[in-house]
Amino acid sequence: MNENVKVVFGLIGGLALFLYGMNSMSDALQKAAGERMKKILGFLTRNPIMGALAGALVTAVLQSSSATTVMVIGFVSAGLMSLPQAISVIFGANIGTTMTAQLMAFKISNYIYPIIFVGFILNFVSKKEKVKNIGMVIFSFGLLFEGIEIMGEVMKPLAGSPVFVDLMGKVSSIPVLGVVLGAVMTLVVQSSSATIAVLQNFASQAGPDGVSSVIGLTGAIPILLGDNIGTTITALLASIGQSKNAKRTAIAHSIFNISGSCVFIFLVPWFAKFVQFISPKGNEIDVISRQIANAHTTFNIVCTLVWLPLIPLMVKIVTTIIRGNDKTEKAAFEPKYLDxxxxxxxxxxxxxxxxxxxxxxxxxxxxxxxxxxxxxxxxxxxxxxxxxxxxxxxxxxxxxxxxxxxxxxxxxxxxxxxxxxxxxxxxxxxxxxxxxxxxxxxxxxxxxxxxxxxxxxxxxxxxxxxxxxxxxxxxxxxxxxxxxxxxxxxxxxxxxxxxxxxxxxxxxxxxxxxxxxxxxxxxxxxxxxxxxxxxxxxxxxxxxxxxxxxxxxxxxxxxxxxxxxxxxxxxx
Missing domain, CATH: 1.20.58.220 (Phosphate transport system protein phou homolog 2; domain 2)
Structure with missing residues (x-):
């Protein structure tokens, strides 16, 4: 089989296994959390800080900021949450989604198969629902990392390709190109967690010198920022046909990520140094995956801390973009809340x-x-x-x-x-x-x-x-x-x-x-x-x-x- 075809099949196969593992883990986590999810949802409408914390927790369970955003849009459209409350939850969701990247940064390649085996045994043998769900979480976690390993293996030849080395050089020197690349990748895959996992794997490949990363942290950060922009498309799609406040919530999600990315794009060199300072030390190819995860977390925490006191301003911005009130009400026989x-x-x-x-x-x-x-x-x-x-x-x-x-x-x-x-x-x-x-x-x-x-x-x-x-x-x-x-x-x-x-x-x-x-x-x-x-x-x-x-x-x-x-x- 042609080497290029092997690389393509390996990438899409590994990505499919990663996405399946992540979705299965999300379903199992929801079941394992069970009634505790109601406790978490109870915090959504209290105050902006609690809303942000609840948003982070919900996203950690759902393993997807997009899923949390779609849920919040449903609540807003049904009139169960106000616009300021929803915006605070969206801010927290952006922090929660960084937990996936932090998990990806762990080096557990030698333990993947034991993890899969333990998860399978717990799920297959146990009669208790809670234990079965925990087993499925562990099993899916192993599959998720196996998908990452597959993608990492097939990307090794790319690291030595002159074409890719040249492309990565352009991304490093032209940050905007990296932002566009990251946004397009996430738009195609519809999962920022998946594209960030690919980025972490690719950045962990050695360049021509055999020591440095093929892309480096300064090259990875713009792509990371693009991933954050690309993930907002799911929320925008979910808001189609919903109430004006639901559309405003989706736009607030986009403004949060786009504004943060526009600021950080000018701070890439200094941001990279800060991330390197707070991350583990060692050879670049050994620590860059954790550096990317830390950059992802830092970016969203900083943006949340900046925007949280400015929620009234965000409300004013989105109400200016989407003006007026909903003129048409649903017919009496149509569900008012179901989404x-x-x-x-x-x-x-x-x-x-x-x-x-x-x-x-x-x-x-x-x-x-x-x-x-x-x-x-x-x-x-x-x-x-x-x-x-x-x-x-x-x-x-x-x-x-x-x-x-x-x-x-x-x-x-x-x-x-x-x-x-x-x-x-x-x-x-x-x-x-x-x-x-x-x-x-x-x-x-x-x-x-x-x-x-x-x-x-x-x-x-x-x-x-x-x-x-x-x-x-x-x-x-x-x-x-x-x-x-x-x-x-x-x-x-x-x-x-x-x-x-x-x-x-x-x-x-x-x-x-x-x-x-x-x-x-x-x-x-x-x-x-x-x-x-x-x-x-x-x-x-x-x-x-x-x-x-x-x-x-x-x-x-x-x-x-x-x-x-x-x-x-x-x-x-």
Whole structure:
């Protein structure tokens, strides 16, 4: 096989193994972190410093600043985070992503296969989910380094190539060329971690003198700066079709990296000396990988420290670039919070599901009010039309939530505990759907009554209004219980369910008395009984929602209060 073809195949093969290892490690780290990810997400909305720290931690788990940025854009678009909060998290994400380069700088070539073997054994033999996930982290870590080793081996001949030596000489003397090269590499690969790993490997190759790096630290830094610019494209792509604040968040990410790179490009010689001072000493080819990692970390820390106090200025810049407010709101039946791009981060996706379910519960409460109005209106077409419209909104929104949760399960990224939580949220969703179905059944019964030329007595209408009031209170308490994960509130739902049972008996007896006194037609009994049956079933649906709260199912939110509530219950 041609030598050049071997080099190309080796590079793309090693890169594929690296990216697979990194993605697998990210998935396994998320599962290993499990419920702790909710704790970290709880810090996102506190203050800029905590937001930056949380951004760094989330990125260290996700192994990708792009993934963190996409998640934050989803939160901003859903209105769960303000623009200043999101910007602080983005700053932290840039620091977190440098951990990958620091890992790459370790010289563990002699231990790669033992690491892969240990990871495989832990994952293959253990029955415990946590141990299996830790095993997958170790296994993926080994694969990641094996990909690096493969790329390093095939790049050795390039170090002696006159063409490459000449190109690296130009990059060293023309820093802008290095920035462009780094940006293009990251745009193609869509991973700054991968391109920085390639850079670390290539820089570790000896030049013609056999001692110095083929590129040197001063040549590597501009490429590193270009990598930081190139990685912003993912965020910009993720913001397409999102809210204006989401676009501003993506632009803030770009401004952060571009402004820092523009400043540092003029400081390369001095920056290189500083990095050499804080890095281990030794032969250049032995220490340059660590120097590049330290340069990457230093660059992002310095930029964060500079920009963190200037967040109001960043907000002003991005709001000047993207002017105005969002003019068009989503249709009522469209999900307000769900974002398919966030599905790969289960903890974040569960936050969005929780918000959408909370909204669905509120719509169900409104639907009950519409049903009450429709009953009182006694067949008024306008009132009935409004009820039918809102009923369709609840149905379509429930379908969207079901599809989103199904895709979340299909992603394969959920831990056992997250799977139980998500299954509970799906059950809540189904219970709300059943309440909507019961409202529809009652409406259809009332329509049959009207079509038969009959009318409900004022007493019967009043009794139905009372039943709806009871159901609304039950639903309100049930949603409060699941919102907070509060078993005490759930108990009040179980207790108050008796009110519906008593009301059904009381009003059924009252109906029979009306029939006896010839105030009401006897043929109305089956209709009245059908309506009461549906009310009783709706009360059962509210109890079902409350029961999930007793099974440690709760909405996942970004606010501190909810996090405390869940920790008290031992769910976090």
């Amino acid at each position: 398919m791009k966030v599905i790969e981060q289960p903890a974040a996706a569960m936050v969005l599901v929780s918000k959408e379910l909370n909204r669905l519960g509120e719509l169900a409460e409104s639907l009950l009010s519409d049903l009450k109005t429709a009953i009182v209106a006694d067949g008024d077409s306008k009132t009935h039309g409004s009820f039918i419209e809102n009923l369709e909104i609840v149905h379509q929104l429930q379908d969207s939530v079901t599809e989103y949760i199904t895709r979340l399960f299909a992603s394969g990224n959920l831990t056992e505990q997250q799977s139980e939580q998500t299954a509970g949220l799906l059950y809540v969703n189904n219970s709300i759907q059943r309440i909507a179905d019961r409202c529809e059944d009652i409406d259809q019964i009332c329509e049959k009554v009207n079509n038969n030329g009959k009318r409900l007595t004022s007493e019967a209408s009043s009794e139905m209004e009372d039943c709806i009031d009871i159901i609304q209170q039950l639903l309100k308490k049930a949603m409060e219980a699941i919102r907070k994960g509060d078993a005490v509130v759930a108990e009040t739902v179980f207790e108050n369910k008796k009110k519906m049972h008593k009301a059904e008996k009381k009003y059924s007896k009252a109906h029979l008395n009306r029939v006896k006194n010839e105030v009401c037609d006897a043929s109305m009994t089956r209709y009245f009984s059908g309506i009461m049956y549906n009310f009783d079933r709706m009360a059962d649906n509210c109890v079902s929602i409350a029961e999930e709260a007793c099974d440690n199912v709760a909405f996942i939110n970004l606010d501190e209060e909810t996090g405390k509530s869940m920790m008290e219950r031992g769910a976090v």
